Amino acid sequence: xxxxxxxxxxxxxxxxxxxxxxxxxxxxxxxxxxxxxxxxxxxxxxxxxxxxxxxxxxxxxxxxxxxxxxxxxxxxxxxxxxxxxxxxxxxxxxxxxxxxxxxxxxxxxxxxxxxxxxxxxxxxxxxxxxxxxxxxxxxxxxxxxxxxxxxxxxxxxxxxxxxxxxxxxxxxxxxxxxxxxxxxxxxxxxxxxxxxxxxxxxxxxxxxxxxxxxxxxxxxxxxxxxxxxxxxxxxxxxxxxxxxxxxxxxxxxxxxxxxxxxxxxxxxxxxxxxxxxxxxxxxxxxxxxxxxxxxxxxxxxxxx
Numbered sequence: 001x002x003x004x005x006x007x008x009x010x011x012x013x014x015x016x017x018x019x020x021x022x023x024x025x026x027x028x029x030x031x032x033x034x035x036x037x038x039x040x041x042x043x044x045x046x047x048x049x050x051x052x053x054x055x056x057x058x059x060x061x062x063x064x065x066x067x068x069x070x071x072x073x074x075x076x077x078x079x080x081x082x083x084x085x086x087x088x089x090x091x092x093x094x095x096x097x098x099x100x101x102x103x104x105x106x107x108x109x110x111x112x113x114x115x116x117x118x119x120x121x122x123x124x125x126x127x128x129x130x131x132x133x134x135x136x137x138x139x140x141x142x143x144x145x146x147x148x149x150x151x152x153x154x155x156x157x158x159x160x161x162x163x164x165x166x167x168x169x170x171x172x173x174x175x176x177x178x179x180x181x182x183x184x185x186x187x188x189x190x191x192x193x194x195x196x197x198x199x200x201x202x203x204x205x206x207x208x209x210x211x212x213x214x215x216x217x218x219x220x221x222x223x224x225x226x227x228x229x230x231x232x233x234x235x236x237x238x239x240x241x242x243x244x245x246x247x248x249x250x251x252x253x254x255x256x257x258x259x260x261x262x263x264x265x266x267x268x269x270x271x272x273x274x275x276x277x278x279x280x281x282x283x284x285x286x287x288x289x290x291x292x293x294x295x296x297x298x299x300x301x302x303x304x
Contacts, residue, residue, distance in 0.1 A: 039097070067278060097281045149245045152264055205224060227247060
């Protein structure tokens with residue numbers, strides 16, 4: 001009897017140990033038994049009021065159609081609280097995978113952890129999250145892109161030129177990384193007289209640049225951490241001899257470069273980014289390992 005009791009205790013301890021294991025960790029590399037046509041992917045985009053993210057959405061849609069899987073989109077409208085609610089709604093709809101382009105890297109962490117608890121694999125796009133388990137992060141090398149922007153100013157205008165920087169949304173990983181890359185070069189070779197947030201928004205970019213020019217009329221260049229802010233800066237600058245460098249390579253920015261208004265943009269490939277997110281989901285579906293970080297190549301597009 002004593003031996004039976006001991007055996008029962010051992011079995012209970014074994015089962016308890018198994019139950020403590022994270023279901024996400026336990027099944028992260030296991031092939032799904034669901035039919036591909038029944039797979040539903042939830043996608044939360046930070047904003048569709050920005051051509052860059054519209055391109056990402058298009059890339060996701062195109063690849064999802066090729067793969068024969070369903071996608072549900074939610075537009076956070078640059079509101080972290082709305083994005084948290086959107087992700088909760090997608091989880092309640094029993095999506096099989098989540099692709100998230102965070103509005104705020106810190107604020108959205110709780111939502112990612114909820115997805116983890118529900119055993120829903122998460123892929124992040126363009127911006128990282130501060131906490132929670134992510135199967136793969138797909139983005140351009142934002143630090144390298146910031147360095148490319150600063151180096152272009154040094155090459156075109158010269159060392160110690162007075163410049164301003166338009167920063168993105170505070171708390172977004174892209175803001176931190178592009179700023180870090182820019183300052184890796186600028187702090188040694190340029191005179192950054194002003195840096196202010198314009199929240200990745202064109203109107204904010206116009207207004208902030210107007211204020212910067214009033215305070216520092218002798219600046220020679222503006223580095224904007226995205227094209228929307230850069231295009232706002234171009235409008236604020238008018239005919240003044242101030243070069244503006246953006247970041248993204250969206251359609252409006254590329255046209256502005258061709259029209260010799262925007263001086264340059266560090267061009268990402270948002271459609272490819274969206275495509276890769278779906279391809280990564282399909283690798284997870286097939287039980288294959290995926291890269292924790294997947295960097296999409298950058299290109300410099302400038303006036304000829």
